[in-house]
Amino acid sequence: MAVAKKDQERANYAWMYGAQARKDGKERAVPEYWDEWRDDWLQGFDGVPLDGAGRATPVSDQMEAEVDEAAVDRSGT
Known part of the structure; x- marks a missing residue:
């Protein structure tokens, strides 16, 4: 939906x-003020991620190891 x-x-x-x-x-x-959105407010207070598709996922601590440096340097300059 x-x-x-x-x-x-x-x-x-x-x-x-x-x-x-x-x-x-x-x-x-x-x-x-937030009574209509009570569940979402409480999820935020409790540190629970919001439901929903398409949410960005956190970048891992190992990002540098995962990214190909040559691909990053190909900026067209």
């Missing part, structure tokens, strides 16, 4: 504000 872009943006923001609340040491209580 496709999710409307506006709804996806709101879910992302709710998640980010939840994550920031945890970093700020606030209690795990969803502010009234």
